[in-house]
Amino acid sequence: MKKLSTLLVAMLLISAAFSQGVRKVTADKIVGIVGDKIILRSDVYNDITDRQRRGEPVPPNADCFIMEQLLTLKALVLQAEKDSIVVGEDEIDALLDNQVRGFIQMYGGRAELEQIAGRSIYQIKEDFRQSFTERKKAERMRDKITEGVKITPQEVKEFFDKIPKDSLRYYESEVAICEVVLYPKPSRELELLAMDELAEYKRSAESGTQKFETLAQLYSDDPGSKDNGGRYAINRTEKNWDPAFIQNAFRLKDGQISPVFKSKFGYHIIKMESRSGDDAIVRHILRIPKITDEEVNNAVNQLDSVRARIIAGTMTFGEAVNKYSEEESSKFTGGCLQNNMGGSTLALDQLDKNMVEFLAKSNLKPGEVSKPTVYTDERQKKGVRLVFLRSRSEPHRENLKDDYDRVALRAIEEKKQNVLEKWFQSKISTFYLMIDDDFKDCESMSNWLQHAVKTSE
Structure with missing residues (x-):
């Protein structure tokens, strides 16, 4: 079994790959079972395709590599359920909301996302619910297995001494x-000037003299949105937005432009493009009074x-x-x-x-x-x-005097990985395992294969 340092990365990739949630598979079959947890052929090969699409390196024998990670994930989930490890629906809902907000920002809006996905926002969330829940259960199970792992200074030194000198990391300043x-x-006079400018932009946009997005491109002091006409995808519950901005945005109806208001960044007007519940697409113009x-x-x-x-x-x-x-x-x-x-x-x-x-x-x-x-x-x-x-x-x-904390972090991670390896070796034989013959030649999966029931085409 490969080192499990890639396990959590793999789980994140599985859940983050948007196309996995919306791709329609024309032909599929079960290629693995751990207990009552199944692995589909598409789970393996869609992951490979997604990595290639994102320009990420695909390891040699990628199908074996990913299949082993999926077996590991399913085994951790199975054990988490046996140990009554609970993941709350509220926690999963929050993760799904964050993921969908990222998609909305990436694809330019709620309607654009739904059109590309061919699904409603609700359906997209449901597509991801199982993988998010499994990922979180597996993380909790991994934490439970390794929660007692500690490291001593002597162990850190022994770990460091094993690193070949030509493999020691190099750190810049x-x-x-x-x-x-x-x-x-700013002076009150310059604050009033900024407010008057925004009031004039509001009148121009409301009268149809100029488009709001054109005014934002010409006059906004926000470099993050100026080039795209002041456009942002926002959510009422996100904590990283200025409270005044959120409050003023969500008072608006579609097409409405806010009065001039102040935030910690300066003075704004906001136009509500579209809103659905706590999600909204807005445009804004920021004016920062001169200093x-x-x-x-x-x-x-x-x-x-x-x-x-x-x-x-x-x-x-x-x-x-x-x-x-x-x-x-x-x-x-x-x-x-x-x-x-x-x-x-x-x-x-x-x-x-x-x-x-x-x-x-x-x-x-x-x-x-x-x-x-x-x-x-x-x-x-x-x-x-x-x-x-x-x-x-x-x-x-890299040396212990200057970089002890970094070395210690890697040392304890290796120790946790070794604990996980031993745990799996003691547990694999207790799981019902089925692995399709497509993976029978995967040398890295020998520990899994020797405990799997035999299959045939």
Whole structure:
């Protein structure tokens, strides 16, 4: 049996492959059974096709590789049900809603998705319900099998020592950075100007003088939607949208344009294109009031005073973040930026381009706090920040001193995989197994095949 590090990846691919949920199979048959769980020929070969369609590498003997993963998935699901592991319908519904919202965004709208799929949104969700439920049960079962697995420093060292020297990973320079951010406030006169501009765009669109999407392309300050006429697919329950934006959008009827309103990004008007329950397609125009040099200088002076207190030791950087920082995404991490895994070290290519340029020019050293620096973020919002460089590593080959946590993570994962291997070896013989003769020559599946009942065409 192959290492199970690919198992969860495979389960995600199975559930995420949209075409599997909507493809009509003209000829199919059962090629595997684990207990009362069946595997269809289409499950195997559609997965191969989907990987090719997404431009992903297809392993040698892909049919054997995928079949083994499906047998593994079904065995974990079967055991989860025997152990009374429960997955709530609300949890599955939430996963399905997120998946469908992704499809709507990908294909340009609810109607477009239903047309491409040849199914209603409800039917698409039902197509995926079983695979999502099985994936979640298998994950819970895997967690249960490995929940007691721990790792010691000695085991981490032994794992590291087994890695061939020419196979040690190479890491580029990484940094740990924290920041205090202020966003200069525009004058009331420039706020009123932005509001008046939006009111005029609303009148033009409602009178038919200009199309809303054309106005968005010409005048919106939102780089994420400007080119497609301000269009977004949104859902009322999503937490990453500004509350004011969601509230104003879902007050509208189809074709209606909102009054001018304010969000944390600036001022907006929204046009409701179409709505179905908690899902909607909208267009919006964002205007960000201009910031004058006077407002920027006020923010610079304020942060200059904060920096002086930090350097004098009368205020810690964390205290400065809590008291002054206006950047919500990092305020609750002590102002420290985080990578996609929630860690505090980031490669330079994970930083925004303004931060990369700043680090290149500033010569800031680890432990130092920068002078206030002015920048424009990805939302085209002007800010001023203090940057605290906690640490910076040089490009290096992997070693235990600098990369212990990374090595330990891989070591414990290998240990969990070994526990899973032993669990499967003890359990395979207790399952009813049928594997079609199409897979009888799969060497990687020998452990499964020796316990399977014989089949014939």
